[in-house]
Amino acid sequence: MSTGTRADAGVAGKPVAPARTALVTGASRGIGRAIAVGLTAAGLDVALLARDAARLQDVADEVTAAGGGRAVVVTADVTDAGAVAAAVAAAEAEIGGIDLLVNNAGRVDAEVPLWEADPDEWWAILETNVRGPFLLARTVVPGMIARGGGRVVDLNSGAGSHDMVGASAYNASKTALLRLGANLHRSGYDRGLRTFEVAPGVVQTDMTGSMVMHQGRTEWTPVERTVEMVVAIAGGGLDAFSGSFVRVTHDSPASLQAALDDAARDERVVPGPDGRRLRVTRWGDDDPMPGELPAR
Template sequence: MTGSVPSSVAEGPRTDPPAARTVLVTGASRGIGRELAVGLARAGLDVALLARDETRLTDVAEEVEAQGVRAAVLVADVTDPAGVRAAVRRAEEELGSVDLLVNNAGRVDTEVPLWEADPEEWWSVVETDVRGPFLLAHAVVPGMLARGGGRVVDLNSGAGTRDSALATAYTVAKTALFRIGGALHQAGHAQGLRAFELAPGVVRTDMTASMRAHADRTEWTPAEASTDLVAAIARGELDELSGCYLRAGVDTPGSLREAVDAGRHRDGARRLAVTGWAGT
């Protein structure tokens, strides 16, 4: 995560987007997505909930509405272009806009070396974890730009920053997300678009519970740590960190503001880059 990286092409005159009033959360029917949806509703945002399980989504919508805000239930597969476009249109019709997109839906593949992986499963994971965020951003961002800007958060992982022997579809996908978020930042910053890569830490979910890598884990990152960061992003408090990698359980809104005030976010900090040779 070190190395010299050019500053954003857009870091000069800029248009700051207003604080978000609405959010679309993918994978919102359970796990981190559910926690984010309810937490952001508690923070005052109207929430569009997207997943494949309508029954589960309806239950989450009731929790969201109990916070005194509106909920829109969107049943779609994030890898289906037509389904995603229809879901985004419905969210905009019911809530008036999508000011914040949280790409949370994701899967992990079987924890085996690449040459033992099932090709169909491998590619299916990449489709969910990369094609999904691409399709959502492709459908949501034009509306954001037309309204003066918005924010996109990808739920990423430390696994995307380093080599790994196992679950290679997942690590490939998380690395790809850095490039999607960076592209959104580079191309859209001057028009009011802000993009963030957020690692939630290791949260106890159905997915992490199924992984051998976490079989003996006793310490887990609370989902609230991610909610606090996304809520701060929604309010516009971390806009100077657009294009950066944030880590729930390590970073807090306060510590990130301190980093910005001290200028530690400049010169390619918290961007994915190739390091130079040792000693150079």
């Protein structure tokens, strides 16, 4: 089994062809819709997945009017294993094997302390935000590997990399998703799988508009930054950052490419074994815990 050593040493690994097809979850509105439209504008054929067929058809009609790649509609609840399997099969029957999976579907819980959280709502958030990406990857990735490789993008969040107050299910789920993506990276890199955790910043959507922490906000992260990043990932130019967390409020395809260019000049490793990974922070130089934790 791969340990991820080659990837974490900054070695490029075998080349993976640019994506020709994609599946985007949560594609009926918000960030997912923008990503799907952006990918088809870049020439990819895209399967649009969500629960609302009518909304998805609106997106498909928009794509058809704009030209570019094709868009096909498949419906599923991402927490339902059978529905996910059927949706992926239907998508692949229409556009061929999926080269790029974008796990975008997500929910947020009430912004209350954990001890005030509703247990059923709390678990439902985990189901959508963690079980959903797990089921999609479990269904799509084997085909990617059989064809020589592919890419998975998880729409993550600052909630995956930072502590939060309230919304404990969202905080826990995005942290778990970050770890899930790292596991995919280590397990699949040598088999041609490239995995990315992309945080879109604070985009103005139905979800963020409902959150107390964003009430009164006037500055939002343009969704185009996320679209630009996902399109660049689809093209293969950012494969050196597989396994990494990127946040579009700070990163762009150009800035990441500049980091690679700098690394080539002074032989630094980008992103390296600890770069943009989830780690326990040492309390100082006298902390006996090593910088990199043991495997077990």
